[in-house]
Amino acid sequence: SFIFFFSVFSFISPPPSLTRRHRQELFSVMEKSRESNFLFCNLCGTMLVLKSSKYAKCPLCKTTRNAKEIISKEISYTVSVEDIRRELGISLFGEKTQEDAELPKIKKACEKCQHPELVYTTRQTRSADEGQTTYYTCPNCGHTFTEG
Incomplete structure (x- = not known):
């Protein structure tokens, strides 16, 4: 400092x-x-x-x-x-911000605008013996929905 x-x-x-x-x-x-x-x-x-x-x-x-x-x-x-970095909007070397992170994509149509590709994340929201919940987001219109 x-x-x-x-x-x-x-x-x-x-x-x-x-x-x-x-x-x-x-x-x-x-x-x-x-x-x-x-x-x-x-x-x-x-x-x-x-x-x-x-x-x-x-x-x-x-x-x-x-x-x-x-x-x-x-x-x-x-x-x-850290104060200087935060004020200037600079991240640590190798650190990816939410916007910079490459999210996985899937060939699936958006329910709202029919865009052919969605980005997704998965999360274990219930007990371990049940499946994961998949969160889809359309990069075109921003519509989000879940499965599982």
């Missing part, structure tokens, strides 16, 4: 003109912000957008938050390879 990190500190760094005391105070604020939900709006929960070095703004309800509250906060989230 992949882990992504986002650091607000990379966008806002303390100006070099700050005194040692102010830097300590600023880093103290940074430390406190790490412990809270600083990146989300207190009113609606939307992720805040950093508009300048002084404030962050909620794009939904337009409230603002002092940048001192969010400086150097890091968030991380994990995206698995």
Whole structure:
């Protein structure tokens, strides 16, 4: 899986003109912000957008938050390879999807449209001493029916 990190500190760094005391105070604020939900709006929960070095703004309800509250906060989230594959619609190598699978065909006319060939699957739906149920599907009209 992949882990992504986002650091607000990379966008806002303390100006070099700050005194040692102010830097300590600023880093103290940074430390406190790490412990809270600083990146989300207190009113609606939307992720805040950093508009300048002084404030962050909620794009939904337009409230603002002092940048001192969010400086150097890091968030991380994990995206698995399976998540990426699912999002892009990619299957594993050699894995066939339902649409890709080659179903067996039989020369039998469709009850509905008389198409001469049907695809079928079988399943044991009752006890082992009884026959299987065969499910037929017409590739032409999609009509399905069973036998057995």
